[in-house]
Amino acid sequence: MIGWVARRFAQMVLVVFGVVTLAFVFAYLVPANPARMVAGPQASPQAVASIARQLGLDRSVWSQYLSFLGRLLHGNLGVSFVLQGRTVASEIATALPYTAALALGGVLWEIVLGIPVGVIAAYRPRSVIDRVATFGALLGLSAPPFWLGLMLIYFLAYKVSLFPINGVGHPLIWYLILPSFTLGVGGAAFYSRMVRTTVRQVLRSPFIEFARLKGMPERTILGRHVIRHALLPVVTMLGMDLGYFLGGVLIIESIFGIPGVGQLAYASIATIDIPMITGTVMVAAVFMVLMNFIVDVTYTLIDPRVRLRRGR
């Protein structure tokens, strides 16, 4: 187990390093001058050249990459080109809690809506509940988040002032209900279908029949056997969802004005703010590999047949 963890950890570091290097390289491949973006469209060529020198952009890409790596090894993500006097680490630290709260909220909606609806629909196939759930899932899957978000804002925040229109404030949860719902509803729809299918399969398995025959109450069957089976694929995907959301969810963040990592990443790409691009990409990569790892570990807890060992 310890050996496995060590090997996985080394892999994770490699993946993150590779992703960050790619981000750095791509940022330089874009035919755009970061100094021009700092200086603004009206600045003279002299001003742009002077700013490029101040940012170290007149040095070779290699030497810039090496100093970037050197800083990274000291845990220093650098200073933003565009946001004056602000470090990448502090900007990410400010943005991350909002993205994390939003991501957790989104996953929570996926679980709270997706799993029960899937289970109920599986227990009562072709019932009214099942049909409503099917229709709802279709809606949830097809509604683009930018449209759904704007509709929710318009009707629930603007027309009927149930929720704040925009931004974050106190209490934070109040400001996150609509955005996290918008974020989670697509996944919830998807999971309800997936859970329905797996639960239907499990319900037809011999061991469920056996449990019923020996007189086990239906509630215990559901809790002890059915849910466990049905959850296995869901856990993997929920974990990956969470990892993905934590990297920043740009569309939701910008529609609802949430100052998260997604908006930070987007703004930095638009302005070719290289330190901020590599920083935000690194955060996304770290969460992705970390969640991957956690999912693997969680597997063993849900299904004891899965063992973490060499060669897996």
Next chain:
Amino acid sequence: MSLLGSRVRRLAAAASALCLLGAVAVGIAPGVSGASSNGVHGGTFQIAFQSDPTTFDPQVCYDATCWDNMEMIFNRLYDYQTGGTALQPEAAVAMPKVTGGGKVYTITLRAGMKFSNGKPVTAADVAYSFSRICDPATKSPVVGFWTVVAGCNAYASNPTGYVSGIKPLNATTLQVTLTQPDAAFVYVMAMPHASIIPSGSGAQQAKSPLGSGPYELASYTPGQSIVLKKNPYYWNKTYPYTDGVNEKLGVSPQVQLLELEKGQLDLMGDTLPNSDYLSVVNNPSLKKQIATSPGLDTYYLTLNTKMKPFNNPLVREAVSYAINRKSLLKYVNGQGTPATGFIPPGVKGYTPKNLVNPLDVKKAKALLKQAGYPHGFSTSMYSWNTQPWTNLDAALQQQLAAVGIKVQVHAIQESTFFTLAATPNKTPMTLTFWVADFPDGSDFFNALVSCAADVPGGQNYSFYCNHTVDNFVAKGLANPAAATTDYVAAAKAMLANNPIVPLYFGTRFAVFGKNVGGFAQNPIWAYMIDRFWLKNPSAN
């Protein structure tokens, strides 16, 4: 980013200031809507922006959000009238005394001015603020405007003390010496970058701005809000009208409009999205809350004079006859007027006389034939990938196709556009625009069509150089009284070669809340929020 990028709006705003300097004022008259001279004091003004400011440092600021804050937190020596482009003394007590053949500016400061920490504003603070622009470590984007100050270039290699041409003579008198006469310099001293900060405070300004303006920063929460409160030491007893300003951050323009309609906002910090324009102008309840004013900007096509086939003057002339300007304006909700020249109305050098070639498809085809392209040719045009550019791209493509020019459009990201367009032999045509930094035509000529700008990395995307044009502009700068004549002559000489084809002059459009009194757009600042009041202060 709707009509123009948000930063661009500012630039546009900036563009416009007009007027001034003594005799030859080409000003836009102050037009204050619902103006009554007795504003109401009190209340908190509510505004929202899509983006955070990238900095609060006035010597660096060039984005929309910080631009508005510069007006509120700092003072310049000179500033614009509320709704107009005429300059008036602000931190200075009078317009500068210009001697030494137009090279020496002597400025006296207003007595009794204080920063919001209670310390007096002195000529040394002004000298420090100005010198900072010439220090490369500041990374100021406007250093190009200041190299005309004696010693600015030398200061870059040894930034200690003040720039040699910037001298505090005593606590309230400052002398600035230029290397050559430059009538536009007084406008440069009114740009946000010339805001006055306390000596030695440069390093703190990016995050904790401190100035002598009508408001001071109370708090800044990145991504959420900027809160300003009245500067207790502010010298002007009339302004600001409101006790404070709340700026919400991270609010998209669409949501800003919703909040404004609900009465939660007094003003949108960003321009109205193109897609919402019609719904706003047709909304009866918003009718009285709309303002339009000239944009002080020119939208134009560049034709690369060093690239085939545009290195042939006949081909460029053909393009100049192929444009239907009126029809183009339909693609931008009519927010502009057909260009009649290079310099837009409100900027010195504008002439109501028509200097551009009219639409004449026959003539354009004949010119192409004469140039050796009887069946036309194919070429590429570059622009930003946002509104209104993508709309205009399609329209221009059609218009040029009518004379036989097949245009492949490359709508690309802003940052890439700047680099490609400024690289020699990359972009045969570009669709772009320029907003005046200040209301003097020299700004357009020097940046866009001068020999000095005909370099890689510059903004002369036509790579055009004509010393006759440059000489007219230099003459205008040396003799402001006759500058209009010189700038018109420069425009005529330049347009005869067609390195660019002017398309239209933009209009600025704003929606404000129903509680706002004294609203006026300012061509340079866009808004001067300290001059607006709330009709019902307790409602906010």
